[in-house]
Amino acid sequence: MTTSTAKQQDIPTFDVAIIGAGLAGSLCAKQLSSAGLSVCVIDKSRGSGGRAGSKRISDTSSCELGAPYIFASHPETKALFKNLVKNGVAAQWKQISSKQIPGFVGTPRMSSLTRHWLDQVPFITSTKVLQMDRFTDADGQLIWLLRNDQYQACVKATKVIIATPAHQAAMLLATHSDLAVLLLRANQACKQYQSQWAMWLETQPSDLKAIIELKDSPIQRMIKDNYKPGREGAEVDRWVIQASPEWTAQHLDQDKQWVAQALQQAFAEHTEQRVRQHGDPHRWFFSRYTENRGNKTYAWAPEHQVGLAADWLCQGDAEGALISALTLTDWIINNPASLQTEL
Numbered sequence: 061m062t063t064s065t066a067k068q069q070d071i072p073t074f075d076v077a078i079i080g081a082g083l084a085g086s087l088c089a090k091q092l093s094s095a096g097l098s099v100c101v102i103d104k105s106r107g108s109g110g111r112a113g114s115k116r117i118s119d120t121s122s123c124e125l126g127a128p129y130i131f132a133s134h135p136e137t138k139a140l141f142k143n144l145v146k147n148g149v150a151a152q153w154k155q156i157s158s159k160q161i162p163g164f165v166g167t168p169r170m171s172s173l174t175r176h177w178l179d180q181v182p183f184i185t186s187t188k189v190l191q192m193d194r195f196t197d198a199d200g201q202l203i204w205l206l207r208n209d210q211y212q213a214c215v216k217a218t219k220v221i222i223a224t225p226a227h228q229a230a231m232l233l234a235t236h237s238d239l240a241v242l243l244l245r246a247n248q249a250c251k252q253y254q255s256q257w258a259m260w261l262e263t264q265p266s267d268l269k270a271i272i273e274l275k276d277s278p279i280q281r282m283i284k285d286n287y288k289p290g291r292e293g294a295e296v297d298r299w300v301i302q303a304s305p306e307w308t309a310q311h312l313d314q315d316k317q318w319v320a321q322a323l324q325q326a327f328a329e330h331t332e333q334r335v336r337q338h339g340d341p342h343r344w345f346f347s348r349y350t351e352n353r354g355n356k357t358y359a360w361a362p363e364h365q366v367g368l369a370a371d372w373l374c375q376g377d378a379e380g381a382l383i384s385a386l387t388l389t390d391w392i393i394n395n396p397a398s399l400q401t402e403l
Contacts, residue, residue: 072182074098076392077206077217079189079232081174082110083127084369084381085223087140090177091389099181100215102206104188108174111344112166112378115260120292123285123300124170125258125342127378129153133161136386137379149176151289155270167290187214192236194364204365219365221388223381225346226250226372238364245359249349249372254305255312256347257319260285261327261338262296268331278326280304296336301327305347316340349376358388367392 076092078085081103093099107113111126132138141164144150149172156163166172191207206215222229226249233243270287274280279301285291286298301323311319319341328335349372357374360367369388374380 071205071213071216072100073203073216074100074182075217076100076219076221077102077204077215078221078223079103079206080110080223080228080370081105081108081178081183082223082381083112083174083378084371084385085110085221086174086177087382087385088221088223088369088389089181091386092392093181095389095393100184100217101178101181102184102187102189102215104186106185107171108178108183109171110174111347112170112173114166114169114171115339115342117260117298117339121298122169123260123298124165125260125300126344126347127170128281128283128285128300128302129156129163129165129288130378130382131156131161131163132379134379134383137382138162140382140386144173144176147176149173153288155287165288165290184214189214189232190235192220192232192239192366194236194238202365219367219392221367221369223369223385226253226349226370227346229368229370239361239366242359242361242366242368245368245373252350253346253372254348255308256280256305256344257303257308257311257323257341258344259301259320259323259339259341260298261301261324262298262336263331263333264336265295265297266331266333268297268333272330274304274330277330278303278307278322279330280307282327282331297333299327308343308347312343356387357384358391360388360391362395 075097076099078089078101081101089099089101114122115125116122132141141150150164151167153163153165188209189206190209193205197203204217204220205213208214226246230246233239270284272282281302283300285300324335358369367388369384371381374384
């Protein structure tokens, strides 16, 4: 993974520019680069993973405040994780798996998945793409020019894939009038989404279950992060606390200190465990979307060479992001000359 910032280089040209380095965007990059296309990935954050990223706690420990695991219920994702396990960047979490639907985590952390997929792909970090312009080059080929939030040109590409939450995709698509069909799809998804507060905390080791689902509580789910395969920390239990969408909606604008106290109190009432230390809560504005079901698990406008891949196009979860990426890249690779719009 070659990492740089857009300010430090001339305007590079690629076959495909992918906006978003989460699960969908990173997997798209892996699939297309393996097929021989030149690809770059651009993300507004300093690293990859998105909602499947990892929160660093110390030099030796981390946790996942977003997607804590990924279920593989489809043949495509089962085959994908079989390969990831073989490469040592994923492991099956047997405590959450069933015979029919195994659950997986990245090892030694969830962000290992996206880092693995981006290993041989140019990755432009800390760059927020806010504008898409199109022009014809000297050879008569239509080229997309992506601009950052300073209106500086950062990448040129013949194809663009947007792999971001629907709200961010809609804002970008709205900058070019030719992308109205894709914008409509993104706007439809924006109507139904959930936000979520999440935080980590540590207690003394206990025999409580690895995952506890709660009802009628500020907390939706409690996950023992140190129970995941490949994690260290047997001397403590490191929990990830995910607030319920309903409670989050009621307290979305509360300060972090108040949220931390409220979630710790709810945790202590249920577990009777004393919190040794904790981190600041993180607010995921676009934690989860209701699936915006269409005919396809992705969107592709061949006349403009622009596509969408994301969880909100398929299932609304982490596995859906992977399926969306696999199906979109399969279409691009196998139908290079098609002019049929895929929605």
